[in-house]
Amino acid sequence: MIAEIIAVGTELLLGDVLDTNSRYLSQQLAARGIALCHRQTVGDNPARLEAALTLALSRAELVLLCGGLGPTPDDLTKEIAAKTLGVELCLHQPSLDRILDYYARSGRMMPKSNQKQAMLPISGGVVFPNDHGTAPGCAMEKGGKRVLLFPGPPRELIPMFESYAAPYLDALADGVLRSHYVRVFGVGESAAAEKAAAWLQSENPTVAPYAKDGEMYFRVTARGDTAAEADARCQPTIVELLSLFGDAVYGVDVDSLEQAVVDGLKVAGKTVATAESCTGGLIAERITSVPGASAVFGCGVAAYNAEIKHRVLGVPQDTIDRTGTVSAETATAMAQGVRALSGADFGVAVTGAAGPDPCEGHPVGTVFVACSSERGTEVRALSLGSRDRAVIRTLAASHALDMVRRALAIGQ
Amino acid sequence: MIAEIIAVGTELLLGDVLDTNSRYLSQQLAARGIALCHRQTVGDNPARLEAALTLALSRAELVLLCGGLGPTPDDLTKEIAAKTLGVELCLHQPSLDRILDYYARSGRMMPKSNQKQAMLPISGGVVFPNDHGTAPGCAMEKGGKRVLLFPGPPRELIPMFESYAAPYLDALADGVLRSHYVRVFGVGESAAAEKAAAWLQSENPTVAPYAKDGEMYFRVTARGDTAAEADARCQPTIVELLSLFGDAVYGVDVDSLEQAVVDGLKVAGKTVATAESCTGGLIAERITSVPGASAVFGCGVAAYNAEIKHRVLGVPQDTIDRTGTVSAETATAMAQGVRALSGADFGVAVTGAAGPDPCEGHPVGTVFVACSSERGTEVRALSLGSRDRAVIRTLAASHALDMVRRALAIGQ
Numbered sequence: 149m150i151a152e153i154i155a156v157g158t159e160l161l162l163g164d165v166l167d168t169n170s171r172y173l174s175q176q177l178a179a180r181g182i183a184l185c186h187r188q189t190v191g192d193n194p195a196r197l198e199a200a201l202t203l204a205l206s207r208a209e210l211v212l213l214c215g216g217l218g219p220t221p222d223d224l225t226k227e228i229a230a231k232t233l234g235v236e237l238c239l240h241q242p243s244l245d246r247i248l249d250y251y252a253r254s255g256r257m258m259p260k261s262n263q264k265q266a267m268l269p270i271s272g273g274v275v276f277p278n279d280h281g282t283a284p285g286c287a288m289e290k291g292g293k294r295v296l297l298f299p300g301p302p303r304e305l306i307p308m309f310e311s312y313a314a315p316y317l318d319a320l321a322d323g324v325l326r327s328h329y330v331r332v333f334g335v336g337e338s339a340a341a342e343k344a345a346a347w348l349q350s351e352n353p354t355v356a357p358y359a360k361d362g363e364m365y366f367r368v369t370a371r372g373d374t375a376a377e378a379d380a381r382c383q384p385t386i387v388e389l390l391s392l393f394g395d396a397v398y399g400v401d402v403d404s405l406e407q408a409v410v411d412g413l414k415v416a417g418k419t420v421a422t423a424e425s426c427t428g429g430l431i432a433e434r435i436t437s438v439p440g441a442s443a444v445f446g447c448g449v450a451a452y453n454a455e456i457k458h459r460v461l462g463v464p465q466d467t468i469d470r471t472g473t474v475s476a477e478t479a480t481a482m483a484q485g486v487r488a489l490s491g492a493d494f495g496v497a498v499t500g501a502a503g504p505d506p507c508e509g510h511p512v513g514t515v516f517v518a519c520s521s522e523r524g525t526e527v528r529a530l531s532l533g534s535r536d537r538a539v540i541r542t543l544a545a546s547h548a549l550d551m552v553r554r555a556l557a558i559g560q
Numbered sequence: 561m562i563a564e565i566i567a568v569g570t571e572l573l574l575g576d577v578l579d580t581n582s583r584y585l586s587q588q589l590a591a592r593g594i595a596l597c598h599r600q601t602v603g604d605n606p607a608r609l610e611a612a613l614t615l616a617l618s619r620a621e622l623v624l625l626c627g628g629l630g631p632t633p634d635d636l637t638k639e640i641a642a643k644t645l646g647v648e649l650c651l652h653q654p655s656l657d658r659i660l661d662y663y664a665r666s667g668r669m670m671p672k673s674n675q676k677q678a679m680l681p682i683s684g685g686v687v688f689p690n691d692h693g694t695a696p697g698c699a700m701e702k703g704g705k706r707v708l709l710f711p712g713p714p715r716e717l718i719p720m721f722e723s724y725a726a727p728y729l730d731a732l733a734d735g736v737l738r739s740h741y742v743r744v745f746g747v748g749e750s751a752a753a754e755k756a757a758a759w760l761q762s763e764n765p766t767v768a769p770y771a772k773d774g775e776m777y778f779r780v781t782a783r784g785d786t787a788a789e790a791d792a793r794c795q796p797t798i799v800e801l802l803s804l805f806g807d808a809v810y811g812v813d814v815d816s817l818e819q820a821v822v823d824g825l826k827v828a829g830k831t832v833a834t835a836e837s838c839t840g841g842l843i844a845e846r847i848t849s850v851p852g853a854s855a856v857f858g859c860g861v862a863a864y865n866a867e868i869k870h871r872v873l874g875v876p877q878d879t880i881d882r883t884g885t886v887s888a889e890t891a892t893a894m895a896q897g898v899r900a901l902s903g904a905d906f907g908v909a910v911t912g913a914a915g916p917d918p919c920e921g922h923p924v925g926t927v928f929v930a931c932s933s934e935r936g937t938e939v940r941a942l943s944l945g946s947r948d949r950a951v952i953r954t955l956a957a958s959h960a961l962d963m964v965r966r967a968l969a970i971g972q
Contacts, residue, residue: 159768173588175574175576176575176577184573186601188600189599190597196597200598221760253945254944259750262750280947355575356576383879428860429836429860433842436839436864437949439915439949445731446867447862447864447868448841449859449860449862450857450861450862451856452853459909460849490872503851
């Protein structure tokens with residue numbers, strides 16, 4: 149089966165929005181062994197959208213469209229797709245009820261313009277409910293061609309795909325495809341790719357490396373007649389990756405480093421507290437982004453100046469005077485201080501120069517991360533280089549989470 | 561002038577790589593007032609690349625290609641482009657010398673395969689040197705059409721564009737295009753679009769609404785012979801938007817709500833401190849994401865359980881016992897507490913149920929936001945509905961920032 153993706157939106161052509169949807173949908177197609185030969189992007193222009201869809205239908209059986217399902221007059225993707233494919237749109241009462249309910253729950257009246265979002269292909273189609281917004285998606289089917297429509301916001305598109313479009317596509321595909329994710333922190337991308345080069349030619353399972361914000365993961369995907377068979381085909385490769393990367397692996401099939409830390413703390417019955425200078429609350433934010441984090445996290449302090457470090461976290465004034473706020477000693481005292489303040493089992497702290505300017509004479513990227521527990525305090529001194537402020541903050545927070553994860557592993 | 565972008569690479573169609581180049585090039589074209597109506601993505605497939613380029617040349621005068629300039633046999637973008645446009649490639653000795661030198665500097669011999677990277681359009685073209693890699697880019701010109709080629713890695717493409725392609729395009733462009741952004745918080749997307757409907761048909765300036773995470777902005781873009789003339793064309797529309805949305809406008813040409821808050825605090829010579837329960841550090845993280853935030857922010861406390869709210873922030877035990885941790889009273893005490901703890905001019909606090917489960921009997925989306933200053937404490941009670949945890953946290957943090965912004969405006 150050959151597929152094509154069309155991303156719709158003038159904001160994409162103006163460069164106002166980065167198109168992450170096309171990549172996500174590409175990955176989903178690749179994971180199902182569906183060939184993708186072309187992607188197109190067009191603006192909110194009916195004639196050009198119709199021409200793009202006609203072209204796509206001339207060379208693919210399956211066309212995925214994203215964007216342009218909103219309530220405004222320039223959101224026309226669904227209407228154009230129905231016209232081009234020759235499918236009729238009717239009022240879909242369950243979808244209208246969901247939209248009315250969506251507004252009612254936030255105490256608002258539905259604007260009249262939203263009603264058109266409930267016009268859907270009732271015969272010759274399947275409706276994909278939107279659990280995170282008002283615009284339903286759908287599949288339109290005619291003459292052996294299928295056109296799938298998704299809303300533009302990734303936070304609506306991704307859950308809709310997972311809940312409704314994935315099963316729809318799986319039913320079209322041959323056999324069952326299963327993916328597992330081996331997640332690694334602290335290994336450079338080139339080094340990891342070199343280490344794993346042998347697998348990149350493998351066909352069943354396939355192995356694909358991904359890198360983002362200093363983290364890496366390997367997606368291991370196998371096809372089988374059953375899920376169990378596909379899983380079994382993945383297993384030997386997962387075991388080899390675990391042995392290759394050792395304790396740099398922080399989890400298999402976990403969502404993130406913070407998820408691994410929260411899970412690990414829960415299993416150990418331990419708690420963590422955070423003291424943050426240059427990350428300014430990011431570690432606490434990442435930990436509490438995990439549902440149920442309250443079982444393992446009670447207290448985080450963003451101590452963004454020397455006075456708060458001293459007065460709230462109890463960093464000795466002498467330490468600050470002698471070593472400055474960007475130092476291993478200050479990081480250590482911050483971690484110990486927040487542990488004492490909160491009564492948590494682990495105290496983790498970050499201080500450094502996130503940029504754009506140097507801090508107390510330290511070049512941008514100089515960061516100290518400390519992790520304190522009843523077994524003592526460990527410090528990592530990092531030189532993260534002159535990267536973006538946001539990247540340095542993310543890397544520093546990831547190192548802090550990684551230290552907690554490793555401290556937990558030692559404690560087991 | 562109409563342009564089109566073609567991104568080349570099988571890794572894009574597999575979803576292994578996120579296409580940031582197309583967005584970057586789109587922004588560069590928009591900034592120059594060059595209309596972009598289509599983008600395409602194709603794999604490393606000669607026939608499909610040739611068809612894509614032929615299609616692009618049939619509807620655009622300027623085609624930008626990125627990717628496929630590497631030394632391997634499947635890197636064929638330049639050869640296909642030369643063939644399609646009818647331009648001859650010759651050995652460009654200065655480029656070959658640069659590639660040889662690039663290898664020599666890292667103590668390696670140039671592999672023979674790299675020699676083809678120095679084959680360039682000497683007549684009917686312009687060479688764009690690559691200051692960060694081996695593959696030169698170029699512009700090919702024939703019969704009123706121009707095809708520009710760039711290497712795929714963004715760290716090579718972006719500097720090459722800035723140094724060599726930008727001046728090339730500036731010399732072609734007609735007039736100047738300027739954009740301004742009017743940012744609004746607290747107005748629903750549909751309601752805002754209805755209010756602003758009259759402008760959406762406007763042509764010079766054009767007005768485009770965008771919504772994200774409960775915030776909206778309007779991009780106002782005009783063309784003129786000079787920047788001043790284009791700015792002057794935008795001005796009346798900006799003034800009308802300001803009057804239409806009143807104090808819901810938090811800024812014109814500012815990056816974000818947190819940027820507006822940091823800027824506003826700096827101007828007023830005031831400071832803020834944060835006390836966060838369900839947002840868990842997000843407000844502090846957003847404030848400190850702004851470079852230079854240390855001038856206005858020193859202290860944030862993530863108080864994720866009742867004990868820390870009482871012991872660190874000084875919320876009276878009686879308040880917690882009587883009203884629970886999710887209440888206007890607790891939010892008030894948290895805001896006052898962190899203001900007292902830090903000595904900041906403003907204390908802002910959030911407590912609520914971010915989900916996925918209800919909290920102390922309060923449904924998901926129940927959030928109290930308090931802002932305390934020498935003029936007293938104000939509380940917002942929010943019902944954000946049963947949305948995603950991440951959305952509720954973002955909205956709650958935005959409301960907190962909005963309260964500080966409004967408190968500052970009153971204080972002026």
